Amino acid sequence: MQTEMRRIVLARRPEGAPTAEDFRLETVAMPVPGPGEVLVRILYLSLDPYMRGRMNDAKSYAEPVAVGAPMGGGCVARVEVSNAPDFAPGDIVTGMMGWASHWVADAEGLQTLDPDAAPISTALGVLGMPGLTAWVGLNEYGRPKEGETLVVSAATGAVGSVVGQLGRIYGLRVVGVAGGAEKCAYAVDTLGFDACVDHRAAADARALRQALSAACPAGVDIYYENVGGKTLEAVLPLMNVGGRVPVCGMIAWYNSGGPIAAVSQGSDLLPKLWRTILVNRLSVNGFIIFDHFHRYPEFAKEVGGYLRDGKLSYREDVAEGLESAPDAFMAMLKGGNFGKQLVKVSEPG
């Protein structure tokens, strides 16, 4: 039995985009589980944009990570030692843990996975929090109707790829926004989107809007918002009367420090946005998946069915080894990943 474990802690709070110096890899004594707890060995760690917010010392939907504390995150892990009746060594589980080789977890926060039902890593992607986020946001706040047009940003990401594929299943015209020709080709050819616009090929919000307008001849009924920034500015004027904007994320702005970086049109954007909300009677709803975990069974039944029936594709971008997590995370915030970003921390066997 190992006597030490490795973990990555927040070394200091980033100013703007995180750098390698904001993280520290530590080796510490292997923790011992108390009553009702289990010691697990982490197999897969999920890297998600919301983690950037937790690195700031600011009120947000998730508590800030303390400086010196390990970065948190959703994981798939193997139970090594169990002091809880429902878990035994060798069980594969998922839950909130952290950037580490091992973790002591309260058994109440864990769920057992059946490795024969679906690849275990999907518990962090299409069948996990990102998939649930896609399904809840699209259905509850997007209120899709057959024949409508859906635009989704970060279209090939863990959330966006599910949003768009669900949109197709529901009979919508689906237009993605993604960074680069390769991702756009994947969205159309593999995910089945009707079109995908490359935001890197557009010099500014105006050019992006023109490309989107051509791809959305009947306007936009739902904009599933993951990014903010230039894409938000491009899409809003295309919204139809009665349009819906589920606000799931704003990755383009996550790295902003104190004064958030100016967007291309400068200070007149808020009045323009507000006017569009009013004139086009938009319904803009922010949501956080933590408020919707109770809908997991309903989601798993529907979306698990699509996955089994071959109606949903997914793609993973797997970094190897715990020590690769900071680089993979920093790259993801800049759109460097292609598919759901995971870190493979150890082998299941």
Add this chain to the structure above:
Amino acid sequence: MQTEMRRIVLARRPEGAPTAEDFRLETVAMPVPGPGEVLVRILYLSLDPYMRGRMNDAKSYAEPVAVGAPMGGGCVARVEVSNAPDFAPGDIVTGMMGWASHWVADAEGLQTLDPDAAPISTALGVLGMPGLTAWVGLNEYGRPKEGETLVVSAATGAVGSVVGQLGRIYGLRVVGVAGGAEKCAYAVDTLGFDACVDHRAAADARALRQALSAACPAGVDIYYENVGGKTLEAVLPLMNVGGRVPVCGMIAWYNSGGPIAAVSQGSDLLPKLWRTILVNRLSVNGFIIFDHFHRYPEFAKEVGGYLRDGKLSYREDVAEGLESAPDAFMAMLKGGNFGKQLVKVSEPG
């Protein structure tokens, strides 16, 4: 019988705030009603902020007024000549007409008023479109719950005063924002608001926010938005998780020409707003009362009852004579009115 009528037309499109030269008073031949039409003499003309939008040649929720055409508006009028079976000379009616001494109206767009049920001018205020706007916005998009805190801007205006009084009737803590000590005293002493903050006494959005924060010790659950600008900037950071923002107007920005005037914090406001929507899971809904006219009977039953029972106060700011309409309108856009702005065009008798 008079052979001429007077009307005020849009002389040219304003740049920014309208000026006297943007309007022109004309005398034209008295029109003759066709089949199904009535000729009315206008008694009261309603002046409303949305009219500013119609002076621009831009897509909005109401069609632009053509240059040279009379300004439109809701009116209370007396039927002089009727070619419609349901109307007779002497009837008092209300409907969409214009800035004029007389009007030929399609009978289908008119409703008869009972002068004994309520003062006829209330059909343009508390029992008319502003009252319906208050009631629909608060109930459908504000979704009030007893004990919550409601902030309403333009608090003593035609809409805001009804929003706040309904909030009190529904058991909410109601905090107004208004311009000047006199209006604030009226909101508290006459309308029964719990508090009212004077935005003119606040040097900037930050100072306004501090004053509002003191008046809202449990945060803000509903912000009924009529104004945009500094007040929006002040209120948003005070919103509680799950808060609702019915967006009814943005009078602070109505006069903006091409590039809309910068607000105090400059270009970082949109990302801040978007972050607040996301982190606090806000529900922001623009709405236009034209979509909700079918709810008028339900509204009239409830709110008419409050008025008869003495639970609702209202106040009118009446300009005398058609020729006073442009000045009264321009003053209203700057908050110069105190109560529902009307123009008394002629005597009922």
